[in-house]
Amino acid sequence: MSVTVIVPTYNERENVAELVRRTAGAVPGAEILFVDDSSDGTADEVRRVAAGAACRVRVVHRDRPTGGLGGAVIEGLRAASHDVCVVMDGDLQHPPERIPDIVAALAAGDGEIVAASRYVGGGSATGLADATRRLVSRASTAVTRAMFPVRLRRVTDPMTGFFGVDRRLLDLDRLRPRGFKILLEIIVRTDLAVAEVPFTFGDRFAGASKASVRQGARFLHQLALLRFGKMGAFALIGALGAVANVAIVWALTSLGTDYVWAAIIAAETTIVANFLLAERFVFHDLRRQARAFWRRFATSFGFNNAEAAVRIPVMALMVETWGIASPVATAITLAVAFVIRFTFHSLVVYAPRTEAAERAATRA
Numbered sequence: 001m002s003v004t005v006i007v008p009t010y011n012e013r014e015n016v017a018e019l020v021r022r023t024a025g026a027v028p029g030a031e032i033l034f035v036d037d038s039s040d041g042t043a044d045e046v047r048r049v050a051a052g053a054a055c056r057v058r059v060v061h062r063d064r065p066t067g068g069l070g071g072a073v074i075e076g077l078r079a080a081s082h083d084v085c086v087v088m089d090g091d092l093q094h095p096p097e098r099i100p101d102i103v104a105a106l107a108a109g110d111g112e113i114v115a116a117s118r119y120v121g122g123g124s125a126t127g128l129a130d131a132t133r134r135l136v137s138r139a140s141t142a143v144t145r146a147m148f149p150v151r152l153r154r155v156t157d158p159m160t161g162f163f164g165v166d167r168r169l170l171d172l173d174r175l176r177p178r179g180f181k182i183l184l185e186i187i188v189r190t191d192l193a194v195a196e197v198p199f200t201f202g203d204r205f206a207g208a209s210k211a212s213v214r215q216g217a218r219f220l221h222q223l224a225l226l227r228f229g230k231m232g233a234f235a236l237i238g239a240l241g242a243v244a245n246v247a248i249v250w251a252l253t254s255l256g257t258d259y260v261w262a263a264i265i266a267a268e269t270t271i272v273a274n275f276l277l278a279e280r281f282v283f284h285d286l287r288r289q290a291r292a293f294w295r296r297f298a299t300s301f302g303f304n305n306a307e308a309a310v311r312i313p314v315m316a317l318m319v320e321t322w323g324i325a326s327p328v329a330t331a332i333t334l335a336v337a338f339v340i341r342f343t344f345h346s347l348v349v350y351a352p353r354t355e356a357a358e359r360a361a362t363r364a
Contacts, residue, residue, distance in 0.1 A: 003084045003103050003164075004031040005096075006076035008069045011040040012090035017049050023096040024054040027103070031056045031081050034090070035072040037065035042090075056081070069161075070182035074175060077167045086164040087182070094162040098199045102164035111195025114164045115183060117157035122198035144184065151187055155194050158184045162199065165192070234342050237277045241270040242334045246327045259326040260316060266330070267308040275300045278345065286350040300349050307337055 005023055009016075016034075023032055036043045036059055043061040050057035060079055065071065073087055086102055088094040098116055105114040118125040119141070141159050145152045152158050163183050169192055175185055187194060245266045252262035275297060279287070290296060311333045318329040 002029070002082045003027060003086055003099070004033050004076075004080035004082040005099060006073060006080060006085055006087045007032065007034045007090045008072035008076065008087075009034055009036045009038055009042050009090040010065075010069070011038045011042060013038070013040045013042045013045045015090055015092055016042065016045045019090060019092055019096065020049050020053050020055075020057055022092070023099070026096045027055075027099050029055060030099075031058065033057075033076050033080055034059040035076040035079075036061045037068075037072060070175075070185060073182045074172055077170065077172060080167065083166050083168050084164065085167050086162075088162045093202050095199060095202055098162070098197065099164075101197045102162075105195050105197055106164050106166065112165070112169055112192035113183075113186065113194045115155065115157060115160050115194060115196050116162035116199040117155075117160060117196040118199065118201045119156040120196045120198045123157070124200040148188055155187065156196060158187060231342055233282045234278060234345070235338065237274055237282065238334070238338050238341070240277075241274040242331060244273070245270045245334060246330050249330050250327050253326060259319065260312065263312050263315060263326070263330060264308075267305075267312065271301060271304040271308070275304075283345065283350045286352075289352040290350045291353055296349050300345065303344055303348075304341065307340065311337055 005027065007019065020032060023030065032053075032055060034043070034046045034057070036046065038061075043059045046057060046059040050059070058079075060075060062072065062075065067074065076087070077085055084103060084106060086099050088096070088099070094116065102114045102116060105111060117123050141157065144158050145155070148158075159181055160183060161181075165186070170186065170190065174189060175182075176189075186192070248266035248269060249259065249262045252265060253259050257265075279293075279296070283290075287293075287296075291299075315326070315329045315333045318324045318332070319326050324332075
């Protein structure tokens, strides 16, 4: 069968032999391509198993796992020997025995992407560890479908990592993988029709789940970028900062601190925190062409303090003259400042260096 099975792995050494055995039995003649970001010797285990495998098995080990699992899938799509590719996890919760169903649906033209779904008729999510994870999975799926009601109107499981696609239909340079929900990225950024086949999400064969609070945060970040772009992610960080700002003002004024001093302390704290979060999650792709970190920080810090120097007197006016509660006045002025902050950071803080600065940086 002319298909490449792409398996992104992170510390899945104990699952390699069984995955290769079952996949080779389910799809004779397929290529199995591991894209490995592990530190536990998974790549070495793949090479060992490949020597006696019943089908072609390769591994691409990445020392720098750019883009996380999604980046590994994109690299696998580029390196695959066949155009028809099936992506699956390396823990055997995606049963290799369902690969022929995905490939058959692609060949029949049922969809340009064929996703294996836990939630379509005949599917099951019993392999999720407990009721809490099942609830989180259902809730995150519902939120995702609500954010993309048109693109996902016929997709029951946009969060699945088990799907097939002909890579010739994808513009890989257009995709921006961030984390582990690469199918969602592909569906949202393309106009490809999606079909689904049911599958039972099984128990892990070996090893521990990679699900974590950090993965959840990355997923929310991915959703924000897909739905709203950089401005949405900046707004999310700004919203978190605004909540923190209001909370600090409330806490300090409750302790007897004058509201102006409380606002100053809150502003300085959130200015630094917001810059670091935006640096990591919003403008990370612009940092290489922009000025040095400390210059970016100084520019951002100076601007935000100038903005705060204007905003806080306005807030004081709202409190003293209009009788608005200080936390409410803080929230209003922060909302008004958002657009100005985003525009300044996009056009000034992360502006590309001049040619002279670029040459100086290169010589340094």
